[in-house]
Amino acid sequence: SSEVETPGVLAGRHILVTAGPTHEPIDPVRYIANRSSGKQGYAIAEALAKLGARVTLVSGPTGLPAPAGVNRVDVETARQMAAAVDAALPADVAVMVAAVADWRVDTNADQKIKKDGTGAPPALSLVENPDILAGLGASDKRPRLLIGFAAETEKVVDHAVAKRERKGSDWIVANDVSGDVMGGDTNTIHIVTRDGVESWERLPKADVARRLAARIADELV
Ligand code: CTP
Ligand code: CA
Numbered sequence: 001s002s003e004v005e006t007p008g009v010l011a012g013r014h015i016l017v018t019a020g021p022t023h024e025p026i027d028p029v030r031y032i033a034n035r036s037s038g039k040q041g042y043a044i045a046e047a048l049a050k051l052g053a054r055v056t057l058v059s060g061p062t063g064l065p066a067p068a069g070v071n072r073v074d075v076e077t078a079r080q081m082a083a084a085v086d087a088a089l090p091a092d093v094a095v096m097v098a099a100v101a102d103w104r105v106d107t108n109a110d111q112k113i114k115k116d117g118t119g120a121p122p123a124l125s126l127v128e129n130p131d132i133l134a135g136l137g138a139s140d141k142r143p144r145l146l147i148g149f150a151a152e153t154e155k156v157v158d159h160a161v162a163k164r165e166r167k168g169s170d171w172i173v174a175n176d177v178s179g180d181v182m183g184g185d186t187n188t189i190h191i192v193t194r195d196g197v198e199s200w201e202r203l204p205k206a207d208v209a210r211r212l213a214a215r216i217a218d219e220l221v
Helices: 039-051 078-088 132-137 156-167 204-220
Strands: 014-019 024-027 030-032 053-059 069-075 095-096 104-105 127-130 145-152 169-177 189-193 196-199
Touching: 014 039, 014 078, 024 104, 030 104, 039 053, 039 069, 039 095, 039 204, 053 078, 053 145, 069 078, 078 132, 095 132, 095 204, 104 196, 132 145, 132 156, 156 169, 156 189, 156 196, 189 204
Parallel strands: 014 053, 014 095, 053 069, 095 145, 145 169
Antiparallel strands: 024 030, 104 127, 169 189, 189 196
């Protein structure tokens, strides 16, 4: 069944995975980031490679070692991630696990911003980053199976259902990050597809990854 690992079942497939946070510079020494550890995305990349897929892992800064058998492309910002994703296409499947920063500072200073002595803080003006998943969903290079992730702190499934439609993805894998999930080693997920919702029990991230890789392989048959 879908939970048995069959080596080679994804041989010949190219799968793109994004993972980690992005860092959006404020000046040469400061940035905006988030608590994503990259662990779930890295585990998924590794599990897909173990099933024989050629995996491109576009990763924000995580400090994690590249999983065995995976081609990692390192980026820092959302815009670099968007460019690396585009350069990696075509792909049969894309699994967009990265916690892409929603906003960047509109003009990143080329010198360190100094306190001006008055006690008045600098005003940072933010602009929205490109939505990489939605861009892929609308692209003529859209992968056959497009999977987004959604980290939510409330109304997890409702938000995921809406997000699936808005982004043009086939699945949204929703996880509740209201506990200590970010940086932790377990995950409780709901897979929202066009047909409904599959809810999995709380599992180690490596087990989530293996089951998801098997589920992806089933979908491509
Ligand atoms: N995503 C992306 N590019 C962005 C923002 C998000 O590719 N600029 C992807 C994420 O990798 C994830 C999915 O979109 O697969 C959902 O991300 P999420 O942050 O939950 O969605 P947002 O549309 O940014 O909505 P929210 O306001 O809830 O953050
Ligand atoms: Ca977001």
